[in-house]
Amino acid sequence: MRLNKPTAGLRPKAVPIVAATAMALTLAGCISVNAPEEPIVIELNINIRQEVIYRLAADAGTTIDENADIF
Amino acid sequence: MTLSDLRRSFARNLFGGMVACAMLAGPVAGTAHAQARDPAYDAARSAGKVGEKMDGYLGIVGQESAELRRVVNDINIKRRALYAQRAQAANATLQEYALTAGCLAILRTAPGEKYQAPDGSWQTRTSQPPMRDSRCPA
Numbered sequence: 001m002r003l004n005k006p007t008a009g010l011r012p013k014a015v016p017i018v019a020a021t022a023m024a025l026t027l028a029g030c031i032s033v034n035a036p037e038e039p040i041v042i043e044l045n046i047n048i049r050q051e052v053i054y055r056l057a058a059d060a061g062t063t064i065d066e067n068a069d070i071f
Numbered sequence: 072m073t074l075s076d077l078r079r080s081f082a083r084n085l086f087g088g089m090v091a092c093a094m095l096a097g098p099v100a101g102t103a104h105a106q107a108r109d110p111a112y113d114a115a116r117s118a119g120k121v122g123e124k125m126d127g128y129l130g131i132v133g134q135e136s137a138e139l140r141r142v143v144n145d146i147n148i149k150r151r152a153l154y155a156q157r158a159q160a161a162n163a164t165l166q167e168y169a170l171t172a173g174c175l176a177i178l179r180t181a182p183g184e185k186y187q188a189p190d191g192s193w194q195t196r197t198s199q200p201p202m203r204d205s206r207c208p209a
Binding site for chain 1: 166190207
């Protein structure tokens with residue numbers, strides 16, 4: 001019973017305001033969700049930043065050179 | 072066996088191990104720039120059966136066989152160990168280092184070899200620059 005309390009306690013005047021806002025947004029077409037036409041490509045390790053890759057590039061190049069048998 | 076016996080034995084093993092390591096490391100370090108690919112790997116690479124992935128590891132292109140899987144796994148395990156070691160020295164993560172190496176490994180593919188494009192598809196390297204992740208260095 002206690003679970004219902006917050007809903008029951010909502011001020012009656014607030015309900016029409018919320019409804020009106022939602023209605024206004026819908027009518028104005030502010031929110032539009034379109035499915036992308038291009039296939040979604042999941043970027044590998046999106047959290048790896050370009051700066052990091054640039055910083056490591058010289059070191060990685062040397063590593064590849066020195067271990068040519070496995071590259 | 073007493074405690075001091077154990078200690079002596081440990082010290083002897085440790086010393087022996089260090090000597091063995093030094094003996095192994097010597098010739099390897101000396102020939103670091105003259106290492107050649109395993110013939111099976113080299114052949115699979117030229118035939119386009121294996122390709123360079125974006126993540127810095129080798130992948131099998133097309134039909135997988137036990138022999139091909141063995142060759143690829145062997146190289147990828149070695150690469151991973153190398154990336155982990157170098158990443159730690161460069162204060163980066165394994166994934167960051169591996170991705171960077173992948174950028175470079177793809178750039179260094181020879182015409183006719185396979186590489187993975189940013190959309191995940193396998194591509195054959197031409198004389199044109201490869202299609203790479205936008206974060207890859209020039």
